Amino acid sequence: MNSTQRTVSDVMTQTVVAVSRSAPYKEIARTLAEWKVSAVPVLEGEGRVIGVVSEADLLPKEEFKDSDPARFDRLRRIDDLAKAAGSTAEDLMSTPAVTIHAYATVAEAARAMARKGVKRLPVVDEEGMLAGIVSRSDLLKVYLRDDEEIAREVREEIVARLFRNQEPTVEVHVTEGVVTLSGSLADASMVPLVARLVRAVEGVVNVELRLTTPAAGPQA
Numbered sequence: 001m002n003s004t005q006r007t008v009s010d011v012m013t014q015t016v017v018a019v020s021r022s023a024p025y026k027e028i029a030r031t032l033a034e035w036k037v038s039a040v041p042v043l044e045g046e047g048r049v050i051g052v053v054s055e056a057d058l059l060p061k062e063e064f065k066d067s068d069p070a071r072f073d074r075l076r077r078i079d080d081l082a083k084a085a086g087s088t089a090e091d092l093m094s095t096p097a098v099t100i101h102a103y104a105t106v107a108e109a110a111r112a113m114a115r116k117g118v119k120r121l122p123v124v125d126e127e128g129m130l131a132g133i134v135s136r137s138d139l140l141k142v143y144l145r146d147d148e149e150i151a152r153e154v155r156e157e158i159v160a161r162l163f164r165n166q167e168p169t170v171e172v173h174v175t176e177g178v179v180t181l182s183g184s185l186a187d188a189s190m191v192p193l194v195a196r197l198v199r200a201v202e203g204v205v206n207v208e209l210r211l212t213t214p215a216a217g218p219q220a
Contacts, residue, residue: 005105005106005200005202006105006106006142006202007102007103007104007105007106008100008101008102008103008104008105008106008108008109008123008132008134009102009103009123009132010106011106011134011138011139011141011142012102012123012131012132012133012134012138013132013133013134013135013138014131014132016041016122016130016132016133017031017035017037017040018040018041018042018043018047018130019031019040019041019042019043019053019089020042020043020044020089021042021043021044021050021051021088021089021090021093022088022089022090023042023088023089024087024088025058025061025086025087025088025092028040028053028058028089028092029058032055032058037120038054038055038119038120039052039053039054039055039118039119039120040052040053041097041122041130041133042089042090042093042095042097043130046129047129047130048127048128048129048130049097049099049122049124049128049129049130050093050095050096050097051089051090051093051094051095051096051097052093052094052095052097052098052118052122053089053092053093053094054094054118057083057092057093057094058083058092060083060084061083061084061086063084097122098112098116098118098121099121099122099123099124099128100112100121100122100123100124100134101123101124101125101126102123102125102131102132106139106142106202109121109134109139110139113136113139119135119136120133120134120135120136121133121134142202142203143177143203143205144203145177145202145203147174147175147176147177148174149203150174150177150179150201150203150204151172151173151174151179153201154172154174154179154181154198154201155172157201158194158197158198158201159172159194162190162193162194162197169183169184170182170183170184170185170194170211171183176205177203177204177205177206178204178205178206178207178208179198179201179204179206179207179208180207180208180210181194181195181198181207181208181209181210181211182210182211183210183211183212184211184212184213185211185212185213186213186214187213188213188214191209191211191213194209194211195207195209
């Protein structure tokens with residue numbers, strides 16, 4: 001069930017700008033500006049991802065250029081001070097890089113970004129080689145699915161298959177990604193399962209239940 005679940009490979013960008021560990025500070029700054037990105041992977045050898053340099057990694061050099069932080073601040077921000085003194089990607093990068101595999105689901109990528117507080121993830125293969133990059137905006141592409149496409153999946157992959165030996169009277173309507181299920185079910189215990197499966201469909205924004213069951217009445 002949920003056969004159209006999108007993976008990172010469906011939404012990632014395959015053309016990726018990256019830098020080597022020896023790339024100088026100004027080259028990194030130019031690359032970020034020219035490609036209009038906020039971070040770039042740092043590669044070693046044939047393309048193995050060893051770190052990521054972001055705009056945040058470059059800013060300490062400007063921040064501490066004309067200041068001498070107090071001892072407490074020096075201890076609290078020792079990593080930033082080290083980056084302020086850095087001159088190459090190796091000095092500046094955050095490592096190990098937070099990466100994801102192409103076969104991971106879009107939901108898994110979204111959770112990884114949220115946990116690590118990053119805006120984009122390098123996509124790597126089994127050997128850790130760069131295969132692409134996925135950003136927050138890429139993950140939102142699943143919400144561009146057509147309402148009728150979503151409705152068709154809910155009808156065919158959930159309602160029809162879940163109740164293949166029954167004749168449920170369930171109608172499916174989708175408006176702006178909000179799925180409304182109306183009608184009746186013979187078994188009230190099936191309602192939470194149906195709702196959970198529908199919410200897992202790619203592109204679904206929310207689920208509204210207007211179902212009745214013999215024991216429970218309308219389900220809101």
